[in-house]
Amino acid sequence: MIEQTLQVVSVKGTTVQLKAEQKPACEGCNGKCGSQVFSKLFGTHKKTFSINIEQSVQIGQKVRLSLDDSHIVRNAFFVYMLPLLGAFIAMFASALLLSLPELWQIFAAIFGGVTGFFIAKHSVKSLKHDVHLVKVYPISLPLTQIDGDCGK
Template identity: 60%
Template structure:
C-alpha cells in the first residue's frame, strides 16, 4: 500500500478536494540533480482531486489515503509497454509480412505507437482505483503563547 497525507483545500457537502504536499526527490544535491531541473522546467503547479467522504470535512484538515500497489503496476504497463509493444509489432509485421522499405517500416512503427497509446488511454480510464481512507486527522489549533506563561 502506498500512503499519502493530503490536505483538504475546498469542500462541497461531503465532496472534498484534496491536495498533496510536493516532496523533493532528494535533498542531498541542493538542486543540481535531474529531478530538480525538471521540477523547475515544468513548474510546480499543485493538482487537486475530488474524493467523496462519509462525513463532511473542513478546509485545512489532513487526511491519510492509501492506494493498492498492484494498480500502479497495471497503470505503468498500460502507459509504457502497450505503445512500445504495438510499435515494435507493427514494424515487424511491416517488414516480415509485407516486405516494405525502411520508410514504410518507420511509418508502421509510428502508427503502431499511436494505436498503442490510444489503447493504453482507454485501459487507464477503465482501471479503477482502490483508494482507502486510513485516517482523518482532527483539526489542530495553532499554539499561541498566553500572557503569563
C-alpha cells in the same frame, strides 16, 4: 500499501478536491543532481485529486489516503511498455508481413505507439478506484495566546 497525506482544497457534497504536499525530488545533494533539476523545470504545477469521502471535512484539513501497491506493476507495464510494444509490433508487421516502404513503416510505428498509449490510458483508469481513506486529521487551531503568557 502506499500512503500519502493530502490537503483538502474544496468540498462539493461528498466530492473532495485534494492537493498533495510538494516534496523535493531528493534532499541528499542540495540540487546538484539531475532529478532536482528536472523537478525545478517541470514540477512547478500543483495537481489536485478528487475523491468521494463520506465523512465531513473542511477546507484546509488533511487526510491520509492509501493505494494498494499490488496493481502498480501491472499499470506501470501498461503505461510504459504498451505504447513501445505497439510501435514495434506495427513496424515489424508493416515491414515483414506487408513489405511496405520505410516511410510507411514509420507511420505504422507511430500509429501503433499511439494506439498502445490509448489502450494503456483506458486500462489505467481503474487505478483511481483502488484509493482508500485511511484517516482524517482534525484541523489544528492556531495558538495565539497561552495561559500565563499575557503580561498584565
